[in-house]
Structures are given as structure tokens and as C-alpha cells.
Amino acid sequence: MRDDPSVVDLVTRARDGEKSAWDELVERYAPLVYSVCRRYRLTQPDIDDVGQSVWLRLVEHLPGLREPAALPGWIATTTQRECFRLIRSTSRVEPVDLAESADVPEPAIAEEEVLRHERRRILRAAFAELSRKCQVLLALLMQDPPAPYDEIGRTLRLPIGSIGPNRARCLTRLRQTPALAVLVADGPDEPTRR
Template identity: 60%
Template sequence: MRDDPAVVDLVRRARAGDAAAWDGIVERYAALVWSVCRRYGLTGSDADDVGGSVWLRLVEHLDTLREPAALPGWLASTTQRECLHLLRARKRQVPVDDAQLGAEPYGAEEPAGPDSALLVRERRHALRVAFGELPVRCRRLLGMLFADPPASYAEIGDALGIPVGAIGPNRGRCLDRLRRSPALAALELTRPGGP
């Protein structure tokens, strides 16, 4: 399995920016990521969060993956680390009643009911699609900026080969491009009160 030429080809093409290869990697290994999440007892939004983090890590590290055929093992171990990170963070959280804070609960403007979970999943899916449409450089930049913990500007500059002063403007352009994605625009049209 470690010498699977199909995996090596997908990694090589994804490194070159082939969006179809990225889709192929996600399609081929999404079940692996979700199965590791289930082993750690994560489902729903927690598994989605871990999955998103794993795919962002892959965007960040695909170019430095020494053995392309080892991708499944890399994905499994990265998923395990992300699951453990989420579980440790959850232990450190102290639940607080929103009424104690004197604020509306997060997402209070969203309709409650059986459709709310579906809306959340649709939004997450649209964001993943839009993120996947970005150029590799934007995906790497945003991935590093929104990592937990985020990389410093110096680390980002070194990793991407751009001056620290150019990171903010590049981030702005990448986020603008993300906002203009047809996947996100289609989602906005389906929202109540949308354009």
C-alpha cells in the first residue's frame, strides 16, 4: 500500500495545484479521517472541525511530505493529534450560561428547529468548497493564519517567501476572493432576507 502509484500521482498533481487531484485526495481519504474521529468519540460539528483542521494541515504540509505514498498514515496521525487537541481544549473550557453574560446566545438570530443543523452543514460545506477553489498560496496563507495556534507573521513570511509587510494585504485579497466564491454567493441567495 505504501507504494500505491495512484496516491503518489494524486500528491504530485495536488502539489502542482491540480484542483481535481485535491478533490481526489479528499474523496479517497475523507472516510479515513472520519473513522479516526469516531474512534475518539467525535461526531457532528466536532468531527467536522477536526476534519477541516486536518485538510488545512495537509494544504500547509503537502509540499514537505517526504514520502507521498505515506499520505494515508500522515492523515491518520494528523487526525489523531487534532482529535486529542480538541478533547484537551474541551476539558479546559468552563461552561457559562449566556444569561449570566447578559448577551444573546451565539447564533440567536438563526432559526431554531429541525432545519438549523442542515443550514449549519450547508454553510460549512459551502465554505469548504469555496476554500478549495482558492489558489494554493491563498489556502496556505489562510491556513497558517487561522491555525490553532496561528503562525506568527515571521513564520508565515519564511514559509511562503513573502515579506511580513505583504501578509496583511495578501490576506485581504485572499479573503475577498473567498467572499466572491460562487459557492458562498449561492448560499447567500438561499438565506431568508438574502438579496
């Protein structure tokens, strides 16, 4: 994931002034900025301020970014720094896990956040490759609480006894999608190997 050629391509095109590449960078990494901000329990206006600061800093630093593939880490780290700057300047909000994260170096937190974001992005891409019927079935089974089988059967016009086998087939298809196959082939990430 660190050497994602699509990231390198987007950064290169954005450096060259291509607006669509810049828009795609913002769309792709806005959820990462948001998730880092939510860890610090910032209000929505504060999250918006931090986001604006992050994107402004990216505009300033994009031409000098030496490793385009490292952009997700740069965004996560910059977002954390902007959150800390906001917290210090307002003294209104404290980080969520201040005691727990005191012994974790900042780059490790940023790396975990980037990996989590990339895994979610890959899973969403793989999910989008499934048939509509599989998407609905898996969504109904994964909602909290899961939909009852009789409701799933009515919604999808399936006998209750075929829901489990259909779920198994849909999960197999999900695992075999090109997007998810890359993630599965890479194996567990370093932070989860403890």
C-alpha cells in the first residue's frame, strides 16, 4: 500500500496543476483527515478548520514532496499536528486517548491511521465490485443489529435456508475481487502481528 502507484500518479498530476487530480486527492483522503480529527473529539467547525489547514499545507508542500507514495502518512501526521495546534490554541478539547497515547510515538499513530484508512478504502472498492444482490445481502447481515433472516428473505426474495449459502458465495466473491486480493495477499500489517 505504501508504494501505491495511483497515489504517485495523483500527486504528480496535482503538482502539474491538474484540478481533477487535486479534487481526487481531497476526496480520497478527506475521510482520513476526518477520522484523525474525531480521535481528538473536535467539533465539526474545528474539524473543518483543521481540514482547511491540512489542505492549505498540502498545497504549500506538494511541489517539494520527495516521496509521493508517502502522502497518506504526511496527511495523517499533518492532521495530528493541526489538531494539537488547535487544542493548544483553544484549550477547549483534549485528545481522546491522551494517557494511552503518551507512550506511543506520533509516527506510529499516523501509520496505523493510514493503514486503517487504506484498508477501508480497499474494502469499499472491493464491495463495489460485487453484484447488487450481494451488496444488499452483506449490508443487511452487517448492520447493527443484523437484520432478521425472515426480513432478509423478504427483501431479497430468498428462502431463509438459502441466505447462509448465498452469504458464503458473496463473501467468496468479495475475497476474490482484485482490490481485496491484493490486501489479502499482503498478509497482516505490522501493527496487527503483535
